[in-house]
Amino acid sequence: MARFYSIRFRLTTSFLVIILAVMVIISFFLYSILERYYIDNFTDNLERSGFLAADFVAGQLTGQVNSVRLSVLAENMSRQSQARVLFTDQQALVIGDSIRVGGLLNQVLEHNDITAALGGNVSSSISYSERIEQTVMHMAVPVKEENNQITGVVFLSASLEEVYRTLNDIRRFLFFATVLAMGVVGGGSVALARRFTGPIEELTFAARRMAEGKLDQHLEVRSGDEIGRLAEQFNLMAKRLDYYTTNLKKFAADVAHEVRTPLTTMSLLTKALKEHEMEPDQQREFIDDLDNELERLVALVNDLLELSRLEKNQVELEEINLNNFINDLITDNQYRFAAAGLDLNSDLEGHALIIKAAPLQLRQVLSNLLDNALNYTDPGGKVTVSLTREDAEAVVKVEDSGCGIPEEDLTYIFERFFRVDKARSREGGGTGLGLAIVSEIIAKHNGRVWVESEEGSGSRFYFALPLAEE
Numbered sequence: 440m441a442r443f444y445s446i447r448f449r450l451t452t453s454f455l456v457i458i459l460a461v462m463v464i465i466s467f468f469l470y471s472i473l474e475r476y477y478i479d480n481f482t483d484n485l486e487r488s489g490f491l492a493a494d495f496v497a498g499q500l501t502g503q504v505n506s507v508r509l510s511v512l513a514e515n516m517s518r519q520s521q522a523r524v525l526f527t528d529q530q531a532l533v534i535g536d537s538i539r540v541g542g543l544l545n546q547v548l549e550h551n552d553i554t555a556a557l558g559g560n561v562s563s564s565i566s567y568s569e570r571i572e573q574t575v576m577h578m579a580v581p582v583k584e585e586n587n588q589i590t591g592v593v594f595l596s597a598s599l600e601e602v603y604r605t606l607n608d609i610r611r612f613l614f615f616a617t618v619l620a621m622g623v624v625g626g627g628s629v630a631l632a633r634r635f636t637g638p639i640e641e642l643t644f645a646a647r648r649m650a651e652g653k654l655d656q657h658l659e660v661r662s663g664d665e666i667g668r669l670a671e672q673f674n675l676m677a678k679r680l681d682y683y684t685t686n687l688k689k690f691a692a693d694v695a696h697e698v699r700t701p702l703t704t705m706s707l708l709t710k711a712l713k714e715h716e717m718e719p720d721q722q723r724e725f726i727d728d729l730d731n732e733l734e735r736l737v738a739l740v741n742d743l744l745e746l747s748r749l750e751k752n753q754v755e756l757e758e759i760n761l762n763n764f765i766n767d768l769i770t771d772n773q774y775r776f777a778a779a780g781l782d783l784n785s786d787l788e789g790h791a792l793i794i795k796a797a798p799l800q801l802r803q804v805l806s807n808l809l810d811n812a813l814n815y816t817d818p819g820g821k822v823t824v825s826l827t828r829e830d831a832e833a834v835v836k837v838e839d840s841g842c843g844i845p846e847e848d849l850t851y852i853f854e855r856f857f858r859v860d861k862a863r864s865r866e867g868g869g870t871g872l873g874l875a876i877v878s879e880i881i882a883k884h885n886g887r888v889w890v891e892s893e894e895g896s897g898s899r900f901y902f903a904l905p906l907a908e909e
């Protein structure tokens with residue numbers, strides 16, 4: 440049943456119906472015109488023969504008529520005009536017939552055309568002749584004397600067989616032309632439909648496989664038309680979907696892995712506390728360790744929540760004076776850095792740079808970068824936050840004199856859970872998500888983030904945000 444609803448079937452039948460209708464209409468008109476042309480032509484010829492004969496026999500139909508002579512004359516004329524020729528007198532009595540044996544000589548002919556001709560009119564008609572079993576045209580022409588008196592009639596009968604044969608040939612030709620046109624159009628539309636529906640069927644098949652969970656689908660793009668573009672978009676969608684699911688799976692595995700480490704430690708600590716007698720000091724140490732692990736879990740969950748919030752929410756942007764914003768943040772962090780033996784200062788552009796951002800998210804970006812600078816710089820080191828204007832962007836740099844990042848790791852630094860030195864990161868309470876959050880927030884603000892670093896001699900983290908229109 441489905442194939443009757445298919446585009447291929449509908450396209451082909453529509454084309455066939457259209458071409459059939461067009462051909463029938465054309466054939467009908469063409470045939471009518473040709474039929475009229477042939478019949479008119481035939482009538483003209485017969486009429487001309489009639490007039491010639493009438494001229495010829497004028498004066499011979501009155502008085503003492505010589506039927507034999509007239510019949511010989513009719514016979515000669517019949518040969519020339521391919522028609523039966525009869526002459527009648529004023530009473531419609533046949534006085535000459537081209538059929539000399541078994542003809543109508545000396546019979547009165549009652550025929551409408553003859554009656555009309557005796558009344559002075561040329562008259563013709565078409566009828567079926569039983570005698571010769573053919574369609575015949577009759578033509579009656581009055582024979583007039585010089586004084587215009589009607590003395591008789593020339594009556595011609597000619598078979599239309601030849602004309603109808605030609606018309607039949609034309610009809611057959613038109614029929615075959617229609618069949619041929621339908622064949623060509625039918626074949627053409629099947630091929631055309633296949634060209635269109637082939638790729639759609641491939642697309643349906645690929646989509647079905649995707650629905651079954653096989654996301655790595657790829658279609659061959661064979662054309663630049665609408666269907667080609669659809670295939671292109673489909674490939675893009677499939678690739679992205681595949682990428683997201685792979686990433687999601689990896690992310691879920693990474694999360695489980697990250698959660699497992701503190702949970703295992705906590706489980707061991709709890710067991711030890713339960714099963715072993717301990718001095719109060721040792722017990723306190725174990726509980727502190729438990730607390731640290733718990734804190735790490737909470738930090739991890741908070742960062743994960745922050746990431747998922749970032750993916751979901753569209754935030755309200757506010758105009759922010761970056762100079763003031765950075766100064767406030769530095770003041771807030773001053774004590775923390777001093778406690779860690781680090782020198783925190785700023786180097787800001789002379790006049791205020793205004794950007795549009797979500798204040799809480801911008802604060803998170805700077806806090807994460809400052810936390811890292813704090814975690815990965817040894818006491819006695821220096822951390823500087825600078826702000827400059829470059830074209831239509833405000834560029835913020837957080838520079839530290841810390842341990843730096845090996846070159847081969849620089850490309851992965853913004854990925855979720857990536858850590859250069861896992862032990863050190865954990866020690867500092869790092870979740871491995873800080874820079875991923877930074878990169879996500881900056882991307883949401885149509886900005887860019889990048890890093891420059893040399894192992895052993897510090898890092899420079901940059902982010903650039905478009906300046907608000909002045």
Ligand code: ADP
Pocket residue numbers: 807811812815839841842843844852857858859860864865868869870871872873874875898
């Ligand atoms: P973490 O919570 O582990 O700090 P981040 O995503 O913030 O996670 O950073 C990823 C990794 O990049 C860190 O584990 C660390 O190895 C490295 N890193 C980040 N900032 C710095 C820095 N300022 N100096 C040296 N290494 C850094």
